Amino acid sequence: MNRPKLRSRAVHTMTAVAVAIGTVLAAGPTSAADRTAESSASAASAARGTTPVVTWAASTDRLTTAAAFPDRTYRLVVRTSAGGTGLRIRLSNAFGDQPVTFGRAFAGLRSSGASLVPGTNRPLSFGGSPSVTVPPGGSVYSDQLPGTLRPQSDLAVSLYVRSAGGVATGHKMALQTSYIAPAGDHASDDSATPYTQRITSWFYLDAVTVGARRGTGAVATLGDSITDGAISTRDTNRRWPDFLARRLDADPGSRIKGVANEGISGNKVLKDGSGESALKRLDRDVLSQRGVRTMVLLEGVNDIKGVPAPTAAEVIAGYRQLITRSHAAGVCVVGATVMPYEGWRDWTPGGEAVRQEVNAFIRDSGAFDAVVDFDRAVKDPAAPSRILPAYNSGDHLHPNDAGMRTMSDTVDLKSLRCSRRQ
Incomplete structure (x- = not known):
């Protein structure tokens, strides 16, 4: 059986996707800066003969049974549908009453449990920065991640929450086991060792997109x-x-x-x-x-x-x-x-x-x-x-x-x- 791969691409491809800038999207009308960033992302996809398509999503709500905690890492397991290149994630603080700062975010392929396929866990960025702060009611798209993501893959998105408080945003009934490392930044770890807590909700992550074949x-x-x-x-x-x-x-x-x-x-x-x-x-x-x-x-x-x-x-x-x-x-x-x-x-x-x-x-x-x-x-x-x-x-x-x-x-x-x- 062929194992799904999240492959690195050539340097010129990395340069091409660099124009796709992650942007914080506040609730309400889209700003001119947001429209410009999204237009740039769409233009970059069009230049490669691809179109942005959601490959996974889950509705957000206020997680009344779990507060927003700082200094912990979430490893969230999701199943993709469409395959493509240039993975992006969307993080939501739609129901939060305080800002949330994500110190780092990684995406890789899940092997089993909280363990990842070695070599697939790679850092995401937001406007070129490894960290981003999402205001209450807002959301953010990451920059595009060079490489190819196959359909029907178990994707693990690891989020280190540097600071947070108040109400957490997420999807309560995931029917999928995800994991928490309760102290510190473990987003880059392939190992399951620091992820000692199991959860059945998705925190903050509400969409994953790829650049799929045009049409x-x-x-x-x-x-x-x-x-x-x-x-x-x-x-x-x-x-x-x-x-x-x-x-x-x-x-x-x-x-x-x-x-x-x-x-x-x-x-x-x-x-x-x-x-x-x-x-x-x-x-x-x-x-x-x-x-x-x-x-x-x-x-x-x-x-x-x-x-x-x-x-x-x-x-x-x-x-x-x-x-x-x-x-x-x-x-x-x-x-x-x-x-x-x-x-x-x-x-x-x-x-x-x-x-x-x-x-x-x-x-x-x-x-x-x-x-x-x-x-x-x-x-x-x-x-x-x-x-x-x-x-x-x-x-x-x-x-x-x-x-x-x-x-x-x-x-x-x-x-x-x-x-x-x-």
Whole structure:
């Protein structure tokens, strides 16, 4: 079996990518400096016949169970989708109330546990500097890292947090084991020895991009716990977007190769709760991601089973806002039907009626660019308001690994090639 390589490239290539300057992105409108830096990065990619594409992403939120600690190193393990050159990472302090200073950041290939493949761990820079301070509400892209990253690689991003305090930003339910070295800067270490603590959240890292072959694009999956992968087997990448990424990688006819999983457990379309509402986080989590051409929207069950619950008309109005804003940004929207959940503690006949009305809109309104019928794929034909036992994780709401695979298999890959960009 060929081992994935993060290869060093020639000196002239390193010079070419030096113009791609990492930039701190404050929350709110993009500044002229930010636009100039991003334009330079895009120009450098175009000169090499590549285009920036997100290869991994996770939605950020405030990590209420973990404070922001200084003088520790995080080794965060993520699974790539699209392959390419010129890796960049995005670090987020979107929910922080104090600045965070990253002393150093490295990226390499994970061997096993917290150990890295020798020779692959390489330093990242930010505007030419090894360190960067991200203000509250801000985010930062690294400079491009020369070399090639293959698809379906276990990438380890090591972040030494020099100073931090208050609220930490990250993704709570990673379903992936990552690691902490609790004291000091160990970002450059290949060894697992200093990484004595295990965690199941991703801290600060919210996106990884590569320069993929020109014409390559990405899909973002905006969703709740089902998209986040709840109940799927930890450390095996069996969320439905992971299965979708493998299908896209294996399909020689598809130019959609990147997959950004923007699911948050408990998330709603209309109201904040577990994460900001889909309406609030759309720009940050989806529309800001590089190369996204299409979004698959699987949200609504948490609204429907909420107390008090919105009407079907209110959920549909939320969908229409998401569609309109995505279309304005040149992103197509695939509507996914809300899946059955009878047997879950919050199920009611009234909620089921709302689900059916919402699904009728998704299927028949023509508001979406395409539809994926997850409801039809996983329901029990003998009891349509219930998930099929073969796909039931046991809680009557979340699919098991087999259900996640079936969801992925239900997606028509051709529907992801839709383009609204000029």
